[in-house]
Amino acid sequence: MENDLSSLGDSKLEQAVRQWLQYDRNPKTASMVQELVKEKAVEALKKCFASRMEFGTAGLRAAMGPGISCMNDLTIIQTTQGFCCYLEQSFGNLKERGVVIGYDARAHPPSGGSSKRFASLATAVFISRGVPVHLFSDITPTPFVPFTVSHLGLCAGIMVTASHNPKQDNGYKVYWENGAQIVSPHDKGISKAIEENLEPWPESWNTEEALKSPLLKDPYQDVHTQYFKAIQKHCHHREINKSSQVKIVHTSVHGVGHTFVQSAFKAFDLHPPYAVEEQKDPDPEFPTVKYPNPEEGEGVLTLSFALADKEGASVVLANDPDADRLAIAEKQESGQWRVFSGNELGALLGWWIFHCWRQQNPDTAAVKNLYMLSSTVSSKILRAIALKEGFHFEETLTGFKWMGNRARDLLDQGKTVLFAFEEAIGYMCCSAVLDKDGVSAAAIAGEMVSYLATKNISLSQQLTTIYEEYGYHISKNSYFICHDQDVIRSLFDRLRNYGGQKDSYPTECGRFSISAVRDLTTGYDSNQTDKKAVLPTSRSSQMITFTFSNGGVATMRTSGTEPKIKYYTELCAAPGNSDVTHLKKELDDLVDAIVENFFEPVKNKLQPKLE
Numbered sequence: 001m002e003n004d005l006s007s008l009g010d011s012k013l014e015q016a017v018r019q020w021l022q023y024d025r026n027p028k029t030a031s032m033v034q035e036l037v038k039e040k041a042v043e044a045l046k047k048c049f050a051s052r053m054e055f056g057t058a059g060l061r062a063a064m065g066p067g068i069s070c071m072n073d074l075t076i077i078q079t080t081q082g083f084c085c086y087l088e089q090s091f092g093n094l095k096e097r098g099v100v101i102g103y104d105a106r107a108h109p110p111s112g113g114s115s116k117r118f119a120s121l122a123t124a125v126f127i128s129r130g131v132p133v134h135l136f137s138d139i140t141p142t143p144f145v146p147f148t149v150s151h152l153g154l155c156a157g158i159m160v161t162a163s164h165n166p167k168q169d170n171g172y173k174v175y176w177e178n179g180a181q182i183v184s185p186h187d188k189g190i191s192k193a194i195e196e197n198l199e200p201w202p203e204s205w206n207t208e209e210a211l212k213s214p215l216l217k218d219p220y221q222d223v224h225t226q227y228f229k230a231i232q233k234h235c236h237h238r239e240i241n242k243s244s245q246v247k248i249v250h251t252s253v254h255g256v257g258h259t260f261v262q263s264a265f266k267a268f269d270l271h272p273p274y275a276v277e278e279q280k281d282p283d284p285e286f287p288t289v290k291y292p293n294p295e296e297g298e299g300v301l302t303l304s305f306a307l308a309d310k311e312g313a314s315v316v317l318a319n320d321p322d323a324d325r326l327a328i329a330e331k332q333e334s335g336q337w338r339v340f341s342g343n344e345l346g347a348l349l350g351w352w353i354f355h356c357w358r359q360q361n362p363d364t365a366a367v368k369n370l371y372m373l374s375s376t377v378s379s380k381i382l383r384a385i386a387l388k389e390g391f392h393f394e395e396t397l398t399g400f401k402w403m404g405n406r407a408r409d410l411l412d413q414g415k416t417v418l419f420a421f422e423e424a425i426g427y428m429c430c431s432a433v434l435d436k437d438g439v440s441a442a443a444i445a446g447e448m449v450s451y452l453a454t455k456n457i458s459l460s461q462q463l464t465t466i467y468e469e470y471g472y473h474i475s476k477n478s479y480f481i482c483h484d485q486d487v488i489r490s491l492f493d494r495l496r497n498y499g500g501q502k503d504s505y506p507t508e509c510g511r512f513s514i515s516a517v518r519d520l521t522t523g524y525d526s527n528q529t530d531k532k533a534v535l536p537t538s539r540s541s542q543m544i545t546f547t548f549s550n551g552g553v554a555t556m557r558t559s560g561t562e563p564k565i566k567y568y569t570e571l572c573a574a575p576g577n578s579d580v581t582h583l584k585k586e587l588d589d590l591v592d593a594i595v596e597n598f599f600e601p602v603k604n605k606l607q608p609k610l611e
Contacts, residue, residue: 008042016049016068023198025205026073028112029066055079055191057183057401061162061171061561064108071170072111076118077204079172080125082194083158086186088129089193091155091177098132100148100219102140103160104256104322105282106170114284115139115160115170122158122172124210128203133210134219139256139282141323142173143437146404147230148223150179150432164253164293164320165561167286180404180434228267230432231440236356237451241269244450247313250442251276251304253292254283255321257438264443270450274311276303286321294318294327295425297339301329305337315449315459319438325425326438328445330459343379343475343570344463346421349441350382351466352448353419353429354389367391371410373403373420376520376535376545377477377555377568382419384470384572391418397520397535398543398557400426404434423477423568468575474583475570476591480599480606483563487604491565492542492556495598496522509546510593516547552590556598565606567594 008014017037024030036045048067053060053075060079064071087094101122107114116139123133134148145157157175165171174190176182182190203209210216235241250273252258258280262272278288286292294300304316308331316337318327329339340348350372357370370391372382375398386393392415396402403420410417411431420428426436429444452462467473482488496519498506505517505526518525521544523537542565543557554569571587599606 007040008037008045010042013042013045013049017045019198020049020067020074023200024066024074025200026112028110029072029074032066032111052194055082055187055194056560057181057187058399058560059171059173059182061165061169063168064106064113064170065111065168070111071118071172072113073117073121074200076121076172077125077200078198079194080122080158081197081201081204082192083156083174083190084126084129084131085197086190086193087131087155094155095130095132097153097155098134098215099126100134100136100145100152100154100157101160102136102142102145102148102157104142105139105284106162106167106321107284108168108170113170118160118170118172119158120207120211121204122160123216124207125201125204127210127213127215128201128206130215132215132217134217136223137218137220140220141256141260141437141439143324143433143435143439144223144227145173146175146179146181146435147227147433148219149175149177150434151223151226152219159322161322163322163324164291164295166291167284175435178405178408178434180408181399181401183401183405224263227432228263231264231430231443232267234353234356234430234440234444235268235447236359237447238269240450240454241447244271244453246315246450246453247308247311248273248446248449249276249304249308249311249313249316250274251279251301251316251318252323253289253294253300253318253321254279254281254286255292255319255323256282257319257321257323260323260439261317261319261442264439265446268443268447270443270446273317273446274307274313276307278303292321294320294325295342297327298337301327301337301339305329317442317445319442320425323438324436326427326441326445327425328459332460338460340459340463341475341477342421342423342425343381343473345425345427346374346379346423347381347466347473348448348459348463349421349427349429349444350385350419351462352444354385354391357418358389364390369414369416371407371415371417373406373417375399375403375422377557377566378421378423379473379475379570380553380572381466381470381473382421384473384575385466388470395535398422400428400436403428407431407434423475468578471575472573472577472580472583473570474573474580474587475568476587477566477568478609479559479564479566480601480608481563482565482604482606487606488542488558488565491599491604492521492544495544495556505544506546506598509548509590509597512552512590512593513549514546515549518545519543520545548590550586550590552587554590554594556594565599567591567599569594
């Protein structure tokens, strides 16, 4: 082996592989690496060892397999050792309070990795340092982890999941003591601590001992009871639910959601939804779908539509595999199915939650204490509702970590945070969970559908009513795939030095005039008197927003987890302007102009999203 290693011809790679083989005790990943060394598969080894997975505010997400670039037993131990040390520095009472660890049903037999295995290794690390661990005894939805952090007053939470990523991936998501995902500078501090604790501690591999430790507790039953109790505060029409004739289909897309959504419906006295039999049990192979992501729309919902047609159901609810997102589709009078966008569902749920709150709180002054949030790339519909109804609306950076932390701040000031959403089908309908939650959202959506049915109103009709009252908000979001960081950099640099002029942004795009520019990479905002953006800025990601004179808004940004340049566009019309055909055509033309003038897909060899 020593000779094979030295013949790789790359001292940095040789050193990384040697350290790996010294530390790794998983026979499958160790032998995979030994095989690659024997075969002198330098390129394959570089893929596994070129760079350590970056620990960001979303934690980790990567393919399962051998090496420091992948999710496996050793990288989980190293990550948890770093996280544990960082928590020891941050909390004097970590050993009294402890942490919670949950996991989904993902598994990768070739490398011996699975979410359950990773969760038990993380548990062993904490227990070896005398830290109490609340480890769920079975798979659980992601929102149960932040709920447990808040409910039990713990220092932190870890959820082992890759959400809706492809089947070979896994992830490690981290929550702070406030029940929200971590934000900077915690990610930097944890990263540094990981690098300082790469050698496994003596007890870190000893999962058998850890699982017998008196420091180990199982929160499953208690949290199950308390969570469903907490979401019942958002059930306002129990009598309607009990007698509702509406038929609803639910799919958990081979993930963890089935039993939890059934329980949520029960907590609301709703009739149980019809479950898609082929998809209701957890299966890490996701055999019936190409991608286990309900955001991708109809392909993931084919079996749901077939079951709905068979049972005469008019609405389909779909969770992603870790049940923190929710997609909804409705059968139209034409017989076609309409899959609502995340922005449309944000409008419906936002309207519904405010409508229920207003019925319970007729005092007009109470609205002044009320907040709704959405991310800056999501629809501005909540802003329009807030303006008319008198509550507060705030925008945050993209991602629920920002909304969760802002919600916590507002709650600590005695405010009420009713609702938060992002266009990527993520909804926080209940402030007991300061993250997106597809389980509570499913029950609340079920009640909304039942209530509207008593008035003979469909979701599509209600959405139109919302737009007629608060102004049409029509959006169009998509992305280009680009694996070349240099191309991405030059594309955004060109927009910042437009027409060859340094620090000069475009003033028009095709026939569309630009009225404002905000660049959250550099911190520039033309709308502010001092030209400085109000929202936090980050040089590590690209994000520019253009506001157009016709009421259009477009944001271009890079993705933190995928090789994509995304765009989000919306046309916001004033109430009363209901020429939808004209508005859609105007938005289509605007998007075409942005693609042609700003993305330049042919020149930049960008791959469009496959429809």
